Amino acid sequence: MVRWEPDARGRLEKAAMELYVERGFDETTVAEIAKRAGLTERTFFRHFADKREVLFAGAALLQELLVGAVAAAAADRAPIDAAMDGLVAGGALIQERRAFARRRYEIIAANAELQERELIKLASLSAALADTLRQRGVADLAAGLAAEAAVAIFKISFERWVADPERLDLPQLMRGSLDELRAVTAGSDIEGSPSVTTS
């Protein structure tokens, strides 16, 4: 006899995120999360494998969406442009969940073990992007570099956006970061652009 709990997953997520901010991730127990959500521990474990998964379940979905957009890009899209299609799709999703994204960022920034987990997720995203580009016929080295460049753009744009997610537009920051990366990698090949040095 499983009781129907309206939006149990959403209530558990909300309770968990509040507690992680208030008490810290390490100090919060699944029992406390369930209690605050007005549900049982058993219900918690029907939705999440552990308390870390509240923070990282979305990352797996994000990677799927992002990689799917790269795979679906028109065949004549250049590797970096296909990768950017994925980033922009991912950026739009993150932006829809801006309150969650910001809170999640703060919780992870406060905990070394969660930061390690986040680095692993980013490395896994880079590997998945590179594989997808190779399947599109992109040569090995170019695929690896385009994927790493995309993840760098993602990381740096996200860090800028999360400081002010109400005002800033994440996909737009991503496009601006690609322009800046182009200017930066051009380096001594072009005359120093005023955008790369402070006055």
Added chain:
Amino acid sequence: MVRWEPDARGRLEKAAMELYVERGFDETTVAEIAKRAGLTERTFFRHFADKREVLFAGAALLQELLVGAVAAAAADRAPIDAAMDGLVAGGALIQERRAFARRRYEIIAANAELQERELIKLASLSAALADTLRQRGVADLAAGLAAEAAVAIFKISFERWVADPERLDLPQLMRGSLDELRAVTAGSDIEGSPSVTTS
């Protein structure tokens, strides 16, 4: 009464690396490392904090060398070129220790926890490079992207080099990767280069 042990550190390192390859990192104990080196556990702990440090002590020195080269680059060097000066200096050092570098790579590739540690080291290298570039007057966004680009070049060039470290030249692979990254990030801004797609 500390006995003088000629090249104790080198002998411990050699014994540890052999055992990590033969038995796996997790299965090797400090007692076994000391025994194979013909030294005591106490001597081991005078040289290394733990068995993981045998693999990662060099990474700290490498970061110092690399960041030092970036800080010492001529003031008019573009950010990416200053970062490349650091990479090339680091690449030359790794190349001098090619047998160690290759064995270390294999040991880390076989162990998830060590791979996480390596990701953390690379993230720390990126942060140190970005800080050094900022101190050179490079704007925040450009510094972050140049540092991420440099670490991506480092990572991808190293992975290519380690497959055949006797024949390949690491600094040269790094320079080639920067050229490829330039071509890749140019994307749809230039006509598709034959280097970025397979035939």
